[in-house]
Amino acid sequence: MFDEIRFNTIERLPNYVFAEINEIKLNARRSGEDIIDFSMGNPDSRTPQHIIDKLIESANKDKTHGYSASKGIYKLRLAICKWYSRKYGVDIDPDREAVATLGSKEGYVHLVQAITNPGDVAIVPDPAYPIHSHAFIIAGGNVHKMGLEWNEKYELDTKAFFKNLKKAFADSVPKPKFVVVNFPHNPTTVTVQKSFYEELVAYAKKERFYIISDIAYADLTFEGYKTPSILEISGAKDVAVESYTLSKSYSMAGWRVGFIVGNPKLIGALQKIKSWFDYGMFTPIQVASTVALDGPQECVDEIINTYQKRRDVLLESFENAGWKIDKPNASMFIWAKIPEVAMHLGSMSFAKQLLTEAKIAVSPGIGFGEGGEGYVRIALIENENRIRQAARNLKKYLKSLEKSKDA
Ligand SMILES: Cc1ncc(COP(=O)(O)O)c(C=O)c1O
Structure with missing residues (x-):
């Protein structure tokens, strides 16, 4: 109905490129698979206690609800x-x-x-x-x-x-x-x-x-x-x-x-x-x-420390699995060039294969613009054990890619 009525702003907005990856991830989880999720920049740790305490104290006051x-x-x-x-x-x-x-x-x-x-x-x-x-x-x-x-x-x-x-x-x-x-x-x-x-x-x-x-x-x-x-x-x-x-x-x-x-x-x-x-x-x-x-800022140092340790574990374990990535010195991400053996896939197909074959979710570089092609973004939002598990899955997947290349 009302086909002649158009919403120009919405039409100018592209579809969300990460939606495709998200859907595969959700379907895999629904069917009981354990996906190691590095896809979103969504911090996994709890907010520091003194901040939560202040929220509760303030919410318990009479004059803060308007x-x-x-x-x-x-x-x-x-x-x-x-x-x-x-x-x-x-x-x-x-x-x-x-x-x-x-x-x-x-x-x-x-x-x-x-x-x-x-x-x-x-x-x-x-x-x-x-x-x-x-x-x-x-x-x-x-x-x-x-x-x-x-x-x-x-x-x-x-x-x-x-x-x-x-x-x-x-x-x-x-x-x-x-x-x-x-x-x-x-x-x-x-x-x-x-x-x-x-x-x-x-x-x-x-x-x-x-x-x-x-x-x-x-x-x-x-x-x-x-x-x-x-x-x-x-x-x-x-x-x-x-x-x-x-x-x-x-x-x-x-x-x-x-x-x-x-x-x-x-x-x-x-x-x-x-x-x-x-x-x-x-x-x-x-x-x-x-x-x-x-207030006290030690909590920020702890958060930084957590990301730094995860970064180091990820770089080391992924390198052992066959994917060497340059070391960043900021943010909660790793911006990783697609390994040589998978470069022909492009970032979207590589991210999809990582998800279906290695049970690892990352964001394809193309989702951030054409300049992101050739890369994927790995968010450091899983703990060190899960990162090591991801590396084990990755190793098998990269080996299978090598094999199919040689075949
Ligand atoms: C560069 C950058 N700016 C801003 C934001 C938005 O942060 P928020 O809206 O949570 O403050 C993000 C979130 O990932 C980000 O990566």
Whole structure:
């Protein structure tokens, strides 16, 4: 009925590439198979106890059950500012330069909706966390994709980045208004140094565009690497905002808490649009998040430690199984080039075979854009024993591939 009535926004959104893998995974589980699941960046550990305790204490109060503040309660915005000051030495105004969001994804989508005019162009690296580009499609804008290059230590090739960025500016009509960056990067784990942001901020001022930086994985770093913030660059607030999430560092993914800070014009736009969309997170969640950001931080070290150990066990056991992968120094992922013997399959068929033949679920690189082809993303959300089991399954599968190649 009503075939002539079309929903343009929905039609412009692609089907979810991971849906196919998810369906095979669910069907296998329903038929009783044990699937080792490395597919989603969904932390498996429990939220630290002191944060849960604060949630319960606050929920037991009489005055915390009504509508909250859509931009976040003042106390939480203050804790966000303190977090930036402690971690990066950056001053943020809690009223004009900070918004607490229902997870950083909600904040990002609404920010993009608030600041994008129909037809506006955003430059987004490819591969990317899918919403980084699709938020602009939802908002009626367009995306100009740009390749990302890195070395064997998953460090950004900044020279190539700025060459590609300049080419994107030269090729794009109309001129791009926004550039999205996300380091440590999902899915590739690629990291940058502070000097990268110096160059990016200078270029933004020259070409007159805004930068949206996503540092969801800021804390999940290893071997002494420290994630820089774009806001550490003097004058960055003139052109940039940055988002962070409590989902990863504090294992609070289901709580839906994040924030965006920086340029007051963009933050004002986000505050305004959010005031039309929501009444803010449940107040006890905001109070507990204040304690997460401002309280003892040993829990973050424990979470980092868990991911680091899993990374090491996975790299070692997978190498023994016949799949050598470069070592990342950030995030909760491993971005793995498909082994030579399976390269001809491409990332989607390889991920499907890993699932059906080795009972291992990973995300095919193609799901993150054409630039992700040739790779799969492995999320470190299974424990060390399960990782070793995955390696045993993998060994058998890779051997069978070798055999069929020789036959
Ligand atoms: C790069 C990046 N940004 C943002 C998010 C969203 O996090 P949340 O909405 O839980 O804060 C994710 C989730 O995986 C992510 O990978």
